[in-house]
Amino acid sequence: MRYWLMKSEPAECSIDDLAAMPGRRVPWFGVRNYQARNFMTREMSVGDGVLFYHSSCPQPGIAGLARVASEAYPDETQFDPDSPYFDPKASRDAPRWQNVDVAFVAKTRLVGLAELRAHPELADLRVLARGNRLSITPVTNDEWRFILCQLLDADPDDVQ
DNA sequence: GCCAACGTTGGC
DNA sequence: GCCAACGTTGGC
Numbered sequence: 001m002r003y004w005l006m007k008s009e010p011a012e013c014s015i016d017d018l019a020a021m022p023g024r025r026v027p028w029f030g031v032r033n034y035q036a037r038n039f040m041t042r043e044m045s046v047g048d049g050v051l052f053y054h055s056s057c058p059q060p061g062i063a064g065l066a067r068v069a070s071e072a073y074p075d076e077t078q079f080d081p082d083s084p085y086f087d088p089k090a091s092r093d094a095p096r097w098q099n100v101d102v103a104f105v106a107k108t109r110l111v112g113l114a115e116l117r118a119h120p121e122l123a124d125l126r127v128l129a130r131g132n133r134l135s136i137t138p139v140t141n142d143e144w145r146f147i148l149c150q151l152l153d154a155d156p157d158d159v160q
Numbered sequence: 161g162c163c164a165a166c167g168t169t170g171g172c
Numbered sequence: 173g174c175c176a177a178c179g180t181t182g183g184c
Contacts, residue, residue, distance in 0.1 A: 007182090033167075056182055113183075131165040133181050 002048045003139040004039070004068070005127050006102065007055040015052050015064035015107050024104035025069050029077045030085045031099060036136040040100050041072040049144060050102060053127065054110075055135075061112035062147065070101035108151045121146045 006028065008014070018026055031037055050066040074095035077085035090096040116122050126137035139147075148154075 009182095035167095060183070131181095133166060135181090 002043065002045065003051070003141065003144040004044065004048060005051040005053050005062075005125075005137050005139050006066070007053045007127075007135045009056045010054045010063070011057065014054065015104075018052065018064070018066065018102070018104045019107060021104070025101050027075070028099045028102050029075045031075070031135060032085065032087070032097060033134065036134050037098055039136045039138070041098050043138075044068050044072065044100055046070060049139075050105075051139060051144075051147065052102075059110055059112060061110050061116065062108065062151075063110055064107045065105040065151075067103045067105050068100050069103035072098040072100050075099040111147070111150060115150075119146070119150075 010017075013026060018024065028040070031040065046068055048068040050068060051062050052064040052066045054060055054063045074092075075085070075097040077083040078087040078090040078095060078097045079092065080086055085097075087096055113128070116125065117128060122128065122143060125139070125143055126132060126134070
């Protein structure tokens with residue numbers, strides 16, 4: 001079981017939008033970065049924990065919890081000429097881009113960037129690294145546990 | 161709107 | 173394979 005932080009622009013798909021989806025899940029389409037894609041195809045497993053992060057918005061930060069709900073499979077939008085994510089170099093026979101499904105777990109309070117940066121325990125959180133632009137980043141067990149405790153207002157030592 | 165940082169492209 | 177130019181990301 002691993003943990004991930006996945007960025008979504010709330011104007012595209014907010015945590016509330018995810019909660020309102022049929023089945024409360026959505027294909028994580030539109031990833032067009034090889035490193036992020038490889039996380040989905042090579043390192044994610046069904047059931048992995050996801051920090052749902054709102055980016056490019058007035059209040060960037062963690063907005064909820066989700067779960068990886070499928071193996072990776074070809075991202076439909078790469079084949080659709082009308083999609084902004086269309087990739088003319090992709091074909092059904094040779095897809096370039098993949099996505100997993102992500103399922104809603106909970107909406108949380110907004111944990112903003114300033115708050116995340118204020119905790120020394122999160123000094124190495126990938127999404128906080130200078131110049132980071134990856135839309136999917138790994139989260140360590142300790143980081144996951146610490147952030148959950150922040151959300152639950154609990155002491156990390158009391159939670160396993 | 162600015163701009164730092166990074167990924168991708170394409171000429172050589 | 174190098175690297176300059178360009179496009180994109182994303183916080184501020």
